[in-house]
Amino acid sequence: MLEHLIAGFAIMFTAVTIVSAAAGLLAGILVGALPGLTATMAVAVLAPFTFFIDVSIGIPFLLGVYKGAIYGGSIPAITINTPGTAASAATAIDGNALARRGRVRLALETSLFTSVLADLVSTIVLILVAAPLASIAIRFGPPEFVLLYLFALTMIAGVSGVDFVKGLFSAVAGLLLAIIGLDPMSGYQRFTFGITELMGGISLIPLLIGMFALSEVMIQAEAGRRPRELVDVLGAGGLTWRKARALIPVALRSTSIGTALGALPGLGAEIACWIAYGVTKRRSKRPQRFGKGSLAGIAAAEAGNNAVVPAALIPMMVFGIPGDTITAVLLGAFMAHDLMPGPLLFDRSPELIYSFFAVLLLTNVLLIGFGFFAIRHLRHITRIPAGLLYPAVTVLCFAGAFSVNNSSFDLVIMLAGGILGYGMRKVGLPIPPLVIALLLAPGLENTLRQSLMLSAGSFDIFYTRPIALALLTMLVVSVSMLVWRQWNLPKSSHSLSEGTTQ
Amino acid sequence: MPRLIDRKRYWQGLSEVPDFDGKLLTQRRVDMILAFIAAILGGGVLLLLPVQISGESVRAIGSIRSPAFFPVLGALLMCLVAFLLVIRVIRAAPARADVVEEKTDLPGVKRAGLMGAMILVYGGLVFVLGMVLASALFIVGASLAFGYRNPWGIGLLAVLTPVLVYLMFEKLLNVLLPTGWVF
Numbered sequence: 001m002l003e004h005l006i007a008g009f010a011i012m013f014t015a016v017t018i019v020s021a022a023a024g025l026l027a028g029i030l031v032g033a034l035p036g037l038t039a040t041m042a043v044a045v046l047a048p049f050t051f052f053i054d055v056s057i058g059i060p061f062l063l064g065v066y067k068g069a070i071y072g073g074s075i076p077a078i079t080i081n082t083p084g085t086a087a088s089a090a091t092a093i094d095g096n097a098l099a100r101r102g103r104v105r106l107a108l109e110t111s112l113f114t115s116v117l118a119d120l121v122s123t124i125v126l127i128l129v130a131a132p133l134a135s136i137a138i139r140f141g142p143p144e145f146v147l148l149y150l151f152a153l154t155m156i157a158g159v160s161g162v163d164f165v166k167g168l169f170s171a172v173a174g175l176l177l178a179i180i181g182l183d184p185m186s187g188y189q190r191f192t193f194g195i196t197e198l199m200g201g202i203s204l205i206p207l208l209i210g211m212f213a214l215s216e217v218m219i220q221a222e223a224g225r226r227p228r229e230l231v232d233v234l235g236a237g238g239l240t241w242r243k244a245r246a247l248i249p250v251a252l253r254s255t256s257i258g259t260a261l262g263a264l265p266g267l268g269a270e271i272a273c274w275i276a277y278g279v280t281k282r283r284s285k286r287p288q289r290f291g292k293g294s295l296a297g298i299a300a301a302e303a304g305n306n307a308v309v310p311a312a313l314i315p316m317m318v319f320g321i322p323g324d325t326i327t328a329v330l331l332g333a334f335m336a337h338d339l340m341p342g343p344l345l346f347d348r349s350p351e352l353i354y355s356f357f358a359v360l361l362l363t364n365v366l367l368i369g370f371g372f373f374a375i376r377h378l379r380h381i382t383r384i385p386a387g388l389l390y391p392a393v394t395v396l397c398f399a400g401a402f403s404v405n406n407s408s409f410d411l412v413i414m415l416a417g418g419i420l421g422y423g424m425r426k427v428g429l430p431i432p433p434l435v436i437a438l439l440l441a442p443g444l445e446n447t448l449r450q451s452l453m454l455s456a457g458s459f460d461i462f463y464t465r466p467i468a469l470a471l472l473t474m475l476v477v478s479v480s481m482l483v484w485r486q487w488n489l490p491k492s493s494h495s496l497s498e499g500t501t502q
Numbered sequence: 503m504p505r506l507i508d509r510k511r512y513w514q515g516l517s518e519v520p521d522f523d524g525k526l527l528t529q530r531r532v533d534m535i536l537a538f539i540a541a542i543l544g545g546g547v548l549l550l551l552p553v554q555i556s557g558e559s560v561r562a563i564g565s566i567r568s569p570a571f572f573p574v575l576g577a578l579l580m581c582l583v584a585f586l587l588v589i590r591v592i593r594a595a596p597a598r599a600d601v602v603e604e605k606t607d608l609p610g611v612k613r614a615g616l617m618g619a620m621i622l623v624y625g626g627l628v629f630v631l632g633m634v635l636a637s638a639l640f641i642v643g644a645s646l647a648f649g650y651r652n653p654w655g656i657g658l659l660a661v662l663t664p665v666l667v668y669l670m671f672e673k674l675l676n677v678l679l680p681t682g683w684v685f
Contacts, residue, residue: 052675165590169540169583175576176547183569189556190569191547214621221617221648222610387650391641392663394621398628398637399667403677408629411680415625419618427532445572452566 001131008354012362017060021363022370024061028068029374032084033076033381034389039069039085039269040325041216044208045393047333048400055337055352060359062333066326067119067309067363068370070269074111074302075374079104087269087305090277094290094297101293105375109239110295111302112371114247116364118255118303122310123360125259126317130353133318134346142450143461145319147471149444151478152265152321157433158482159271165486170429174437175444177202184446197409204332204438206401206410210417211424211431212325213397217390218422243295250280250296251303258307263314265436268324269305276304310360317341317353321440325432328439336404530594537587544580547573613647620644632682637664 012018024046031042042065050058073085078095091111098107140148157167180191181201192198254276261272280300281290290297312323313330320342322328334341339352346353401414424431455461463469551563555570563570620643627636641660650656671677 049670049675052677165583165586166536168586169536169580172540172576172579172583173543176543176573176580179547179573179576183555185567186569188569189554190573191550191554193554217621218614218617222614224610224613224649385648385650385655387645387648388655388659390648391644392659394624394644395637395641395663395667398624399633399671399679402633402680403671403675406678408680411625411628415622418621422614422618427536428529429536441572449566449571457566 001127004131004350004354005127005357007351008356008358011056011351011355012060012358014056017056017359018362020057021060021064021359022366024064025068025363025366025370026064027061028065028070029072029075029370029378030068030381031065032069032072032088033374033378034084034384037084037389037393038212038216039066039073039087040208040329041213041393042066042069043326043329043333044205044212045396045400047205047329047336048403050333051336051404055339056355058337059333059356060363062330063356063359064363064366066330067306067360067367070306070309071112071115071367071371072374072378073305074115075108075378078107078111078298085269087273087308088301089270090273090301090304091298093277094292094294094301097291098293098295098298103237103293105238106295107293107298108375110243110247110298112368112375113239113244114251114254114299114303115306116367116371117248117251118258118307119309119364119367120361121252121255122259122262122307123357123364126310126314126360127354127357129263130314130318130357131346131350133314134343137318138343138347140343140467141465142447142454143465143468144471145447146444146451147462147468147475148319148321149440149447151471151475152315153433153437153440153444154475154478154482155265156436157430158478158485163428163486164482166429167433170424170431171433171437174434175441177434178438178441178445184442185449195409197407202438203405203407203410203413205329205336205404206414207417207438208329208332208435209397209401210414210419211421211435213393214414214418215421215425217394217397218418219425220386220390247295247299250299253283254280254300254303255307258304259311262308262311262323265315265321265323268312268326269308272308273301273305276300313356313360317356318343318346320443322436325435328432328435331439530591533587533591533594537584537591540580540584540587544577544584547577547580616647617644620647628680628682630682631684633679634664634668635684636682637667 012021027046028039028042031037032039043062046065047062050061069085070087073083073088074091074095075084077083077088077092078099081092081096083089083092095107095111098104153171157171158164159167178201180198182188182199183190189199257276257279258269258272261275262269277290277297277300280296281287284290284294284296286294312327315321315323316327316331318341320331320340322331331341339345341353397414398411401410402408404410421431424434451461452458461468463472551570551573555573563574565571620640624636624640627639630636631639638660641663642656645656645659668679671679
């Protein structure tokens with residue numbers, strides 16, 4: 001492992017790669033700091049820029065964007081009480097309360113310190129865990145992968161929205177979209193409606209740009225102009241070593257929560273920040289301080305969401321299964337570079353995988369410098385009016401979507417994705433299950449048909465092999481829990497009844 | 503990550519979707535609509551199978567090797583989702599009248615519709631005027647639609663953004679942008 005990591009560092013420690021990762025980090029912080037521009041949107045819109053450059057430049061750029069956007073979201077959360085990304089929602093509670101007491105600098109530096117610490121620990125976990133997991137995953141056959149795909153889809157459908165049935169709707173819609181194109185085994189056309197451009201299937205990146213970026217532009221247009229009150233004075237007294245040391249136990253506990261949740265499909269930084277915040281508040285000796293500018297509250301939320309970033313790469317790198325929408329877009333970018341993450345990539349090009357891990361460590365160091373720069377100067381970009389921001393983003397969406405295949409049909413897919421994404425968000429259908437199902441469907445179809453051919457059509461193959469049986473048990477338990485939760489939803493989900501709370 | 507539906511309204515049995523009068527639809531109504539869409543999708547895939555799958559007769563659908571195997575599975579799952587939604591609609595009590603009366607921000611929905619229409623028109627104009635000119639026009643229109651009124655800001659953005667995008671894609675990355683009849 002160590003020799004691969006050293007080889008990875010050797011590959012990545014070139015001036016171009018470092019500049020690329022730094023540019024990605026800065027772009028990510030900028031986007032994250034702009035309320036309404038999400039981390040997924042940032043990666044989706046910027047991904048096409050990387051398709052035309054070498055993988056050792058493009059992927060570090062995107063990893064930098066991912067990491068920067070999650071951290072950047074804390075800046076407007078603290079200064080204007082508006083989370084830049086959903087992952088920073090919990091940070092706003094104590095961060096903005098502290099800022100209103102004139103301690104903006106302390107709040108921002110606490111956020112930076114815990115973000116860097118959580119990110120570092122989670123990256124180390126990724127490095128230590130990924131290779132052993134990949135050595136197990138390489139023994140997986142088609143039946144194990146079928147069950148793994150189903151487990152991932154069930155989890156994503158179950159936990160990414162308010163209710164399981166809508167999540168299931170979204171996931172199955174993704175599976176149906178994926179059948180458009182050529183049958184992977186026979187090469188026959190399926191549901192192409194005579195359109196040549198559909199023979200290669202639905203173009204993923206234009207669809208993602210539409211669903212995440214264009215739908216966001218429409219949502220923001222719907223929201224209209226909202227006055228934002230910027231807490232403008234940094235205030236005296238930043239984070240001292242004494243205060244930082246006192247926060248380390250909270251940060252490490254929240255990091256472990258973020259890492260565990262990030263490694264599971266479906267649970268992203270948006271959920272991890274709230275769970276880490278809730279656990280910290282419950283275990284605190286002074287819970288009454290939470291909500292009034294508690295440093296532990298900021299530390300918990302930021303460590304929780306930043307720890308998810310490297311951890312979410314575990315299922316993507318090891319099994320080729322994206323844990324959330326950002327890793328789904330990243331997986332699309334990997335595929336555009338002819339890289340298919342999974343156990344085979346660990347076996348064939350370990351130095352390449354470790355070079356990406358080296359980038360994560362590198363961006364962690366860079367985040368310290370960029371973070372201090374952002375604290376001093378970038379908090380003012382939250383003042384950019386929506387009327388300037390979103391039209392420019394839309395133009396970038398069009399340019400990016402077209403450039404993927406130089407195809408005007410991709411613009412049609414993007415526009416359709418925008419309308420579909422807006423509609424789904426309005427009726428409460430979660431988008432992540434659709435996107436991830438669309439990505440996993442080809443693998444699921446192939447492995448399912450291979451498994452049934454191996455067993456001559458018998459379903460025994462899914463429970464007569466030890467690993468498959470373990471995965472099947474996990475699947476049954478998770479489905480049972482989700483069905484139980486769904487069945488026990490109060491009837492008030494459909495009709496008002498007094499006393500019902502969130 | 504997309505914004506989830508407003509949880510407070512959700513637990514009150516309300517969606518974020520307004521009807522034509524601006525009243526919010528109940529979750530029950532939304533479930534009914536979704537059940538209908540799911541049935542159309544699932545049923546539609548099954549009905550279109552013989553026409554939309556080339557080179558294979560309908561008789562081979564049951565075979566694992568058939569290209570129809572996975573589409574049938576997906577369509578059946580979608581029908582199951584429709585069934586679950588119908589069950590939920592039947593189980594749920596109709597919402598109380600006072601809840602149904604709650605109104606939403608209809609101008610907001612209209613603003614979103616206007617923005618959607620502008621984006622669609624922009625998509626068409628790109629192939630008439632070319633990326634640079636169409637983008638400049640779109641930026642002017644969209645900025646005004648967002649309520650931004652500073653002419654200098656709009657003018658600068660309308661010139662700089664398309665030019666920078668053009669230089670970045672066409673000159674730096676050597677990637678073509680859509681061209682129109684004009685440019």
